[in-house]
Amino acid sequence: xxxxxxxxxxxxxxxxxxxxxxxGLTTVSPTYARDLVDGDAGGVLHPWYEARAEDLVGVLNGxxxxxxxxxxxxxxxxxxxxxxxxxxxxxxxxxRSELGLERREGPLFxxxxxxxxxxxxxxxxxxxxxxxxxxxxTLAVLGRGAPDIEEAIRKxxxxxxxxxxxxxxFDAPLAHRIEAGADLFLxxxxxxxxxxxxxISQRYGTPPxxxxxxxxxxxxxxxxxxxxxxxxxxxxxxxEALLAAALEATRLWREEPETFADLRRRGMRxxxxxxxxxxxxxxxxxxxxxxxxxxxxxxxxxxxxxEPREPFLAPQRAIPTHYRRDLLRLMVxxxxxxxxxxxxxxxxxxxxxxxxxxxxxxxxxxxxxxxxLTSGARWTVAVEGxxxxxxxxxxxxxRYRAELWMTAGGRDPVRFAGSGIVVTPPEAGA
Numbered sequence: 357x358x359x360x361x362x363x364x365x366x367x368x369x370x371x372x373x374x375x376x377x378x379x380g381l382t383t384v385s386p387t388y389a390r391d392l393v394d395g396d397a398g399g400v401l402h403p404w405y406e407a408r409a410e411d412l413v414g415v416l417n418g419x420x421x422x423x424x425x426x427x428x429x430x431x432x433x434x435x436x437x438x439x440x441x442x443x444x445x446x447x448x449x450x451x452r453s454e455l456g457l458e459r460r461e462g463p464l465f466x467x468x469x470x471x472x473x474x475x476x477x478x479x480x481x482x483x484x485x486x487x488x489x490x491x492x493x494t495l496a497v498l499g500r501g502a503p504d505i506e507e508a509i510r511k512x513x514x515x516x517x518x519x520x521x522x523x524x525x526f527d528a529p530l531a532h533r534i535e536a537g538a539d540l541f542l543x544x545x546x547x548x549x550x551x552x553x554x555x556i557s558q559r560y561g562t563p564p565x566x567x568x569x570x571x572x573x574x575x576x577x578x579x580x581x582x583x584x585x586x587x588x589x590x591x592x593x594x595x596e597a598l599l600a601a602a603l604e605a606t607r608l609w610r611e612e613p614e615t616f617a618d619l620r621r622r623g624m625r626x627x628x629x630x631x632x633x634x635x636x637x638x639x640x641x642x643x644x645x646x647x648x649x650x651x652x653x654x655x656x657x658x659x660x661x662x663e664p665r666e667p668f669l670a671p672q673r674a675i676p677t678h679y680r681r682d683l684l685r686l687m688v689x690x691x692x693x694x695x696x697x698x699x700x701x702x703x704x705x706x707x708x709x710x711x712x713x714x715x716x717x718x719x720x721x722x723x724x725x726x727x728x729l730t731s732g733a734r735w736t737v738a739v740e741g742x743x744x745x746x747x748x749x750x751x752x753x754x755r756y757r758a759e760l761w762m763t764a765g766g767r768d769p770v771r772f773a774g775s776g777i778v779v780t781p782p783e784a785g786a
Contacts, residue, residue, distance in 0.1 A: 375404040380644030381412040382637070384550035385571035389414030397547060411647065413640045416571055417550040418630035424535075424556050426624075430719055431532040431740075436561070438624040441617070444536060444561055451537030454530075455496055455521035462493030463609050465602070466538025466562065468531045468553055471501025471509070471524075476544030476567060481508050482595035483602075488516055490599075491606040496534050497522045500747065526747050528740045535560040540605050544590075544598045548572050554587065558623030563587045563616075565602050575628065579608065579619060586623035684760045684773035691752035691783050696724060697745050698760050700772050708762070708770045720764040724748075729755040729777065753782040 375381065383389050389412050391397035392405040405412065422428075426444070427437040433450040436443030448464060451457075457464065465487070469475045488495065497509055497520070506524050513520040523530060535541070541557035543566035550571030554564040558575075564587040566572040576587035590601035608616045681702040687695045700709065712720065724737045726748065739746055739760075750756060759774045 369401075372401055372404060375401060375408055378408075378411075378644075379648045380640055381408055382640050383412065383414050384417050385574045386414035386416075387573045388547075388549045388570040391547070391570065411643075413636075413643070414574075415633055415636040415640060416574060416628075417552060418633050419552055419555050419559065419628050421559070421627075421629040424532075424559050426536055426560050429532055429536070430721070431529040432536050433533075436536075438561075438621050441561060441620070447533065447536040448539070449537075451496065451533050452494070454533070455523075456518065457494045457496065457521050458518040460492050460494055460519070461610075462491040463539035463606055464537065465491075465493055465495045466534040466541045466557075467495070467497045467499070467543075468534055468541075469499045469501075469543070471497075471499045471505045473502070473505075474546055475501075475548075476546050476593065476598070477501070477505050477509075479544045479546075479593060479595050479598050480542060481505070481512065483599040484512055484520075485515070487599055487602055488519055490603055493519075493539075493606065495520045496538060498525070498527060498530055498534055500524055500526060525749060526745075527738075528744075529738050535562055538562045539609055540565055540588075540602065542598075542602065543567070543572060544593075545569060545572060546593050551575070555626070555628035558586055558626050559628065561620045561624050563605065563619055563623055565590075565598075565605050567591070567593060567598070575626075577622075579604070584622055585619055586626060587619075682760075682773040684758060684775045686748075686756060686758060686775045686778045688778050688780055689747070691781050692750055694748040694750050694756060694778060694780070695745065696748055696758065696775075698773060700760075705772050708772075712764050712767075716765040716767070720762055722760070722762050725759045725761055727757055729757065750780055752780050755779050 383392065388397065392402070393409045393412065396402065398405040426432060427435050429435070432443070432447055434443035434446035436447070452459065452464065467480070469477065471477050484495065487493070500506070509520070509522045513522050535553070535556050538557075539562065541553065541562045541564045543551065543554055543564055545551065545567050546569070548570040554566055554572055554575055557564045564572075564576055566576055566587065566589055568578075568589040568591050573589065576589055577585050578587065578589040579585035581589075588601045588605045590597040608619070682700050682705040684696070684698040687697070689695050700706070709717070722739045724739055724746065725734070726737060727734045728751070737746070737748065748756070755777055757775050757777045760772045761769050762772065763769045
């Protein structure tokens, strides 16, 4: 039987149970932790966050500095680093050519996001016409999301041909190139528990223009406020606030290039790797252990009138052999989308990776080789990583399968895994 206190609307809620029973609580940024306690980010569970405020710790997420490194990124047309930014200019020109954007006097703004009001895309759309006119800039947008937002971006692109380049898909290589090739990165999120793209854009010398919320507030040192700024922040979730911040960033980019270059380099020097977060997590775990020893959890249980029980820890067993394998799965989302998931965990896959030199590893290329069995059509999609997700754009009422391959240096291509066959449903009403 589920304790009544752990129900919400008559249904058991595991998050509520965790808030009630955990010895310690963590979330993904200090500001978001405060928002959960003092603001409305906690929703219907706000009273529980408020009650456990002393036990809630915000620890920032991190990025992999080996993957997100403009000096070694295999997806960029030219490498660059904090001491030599000449390659970034080449990345900008290559991105402009790839996306068919005009040469303008203003900056190239980049967006890589889920196209959703939570990410503030409606704010950007409301400000976009004025931003393009007053900055004389261009805009690259990559992502998928709400159909109405996608359509609004299409209309924006039609109003400004050659100045707005939308790409409605998940495309990791292009995301790398936008992070590198843009002059400014826009993140007008209504709320953002942590966010990673602002850290990535800083790493790539592309200062973020973001709303002061959650992890964005914790990771961006705002120009005009901080003695060593590396980005731009605005407060109100309003188009005018976004526009003002983006135009101030444009002014600095255009009129004070040396100041802007210093701001850019400071962002590139920031350490947003996971190593910087380890001590914070260890401290949080130590606090939880101390709370357990002091009986703090029992006091919480007394307040809730629940019986204290020791947690059950199942004996640790080795991962079964049949789980240690290279796999590729296709899962139908709707008539025109397939979700792809893969892992390289098997002995053969690991052996192939371990045989690569460091240089070959960085130069490796991963791809999905896709086939539509009804017509026999075949194509490839560039992907990245050992365990990742992807969405394929497909046609309705067709049969599909795929294979995961890697090419490195002069070695022969390696096939890691193949999928089963999936069939997409017909369009509604067809």
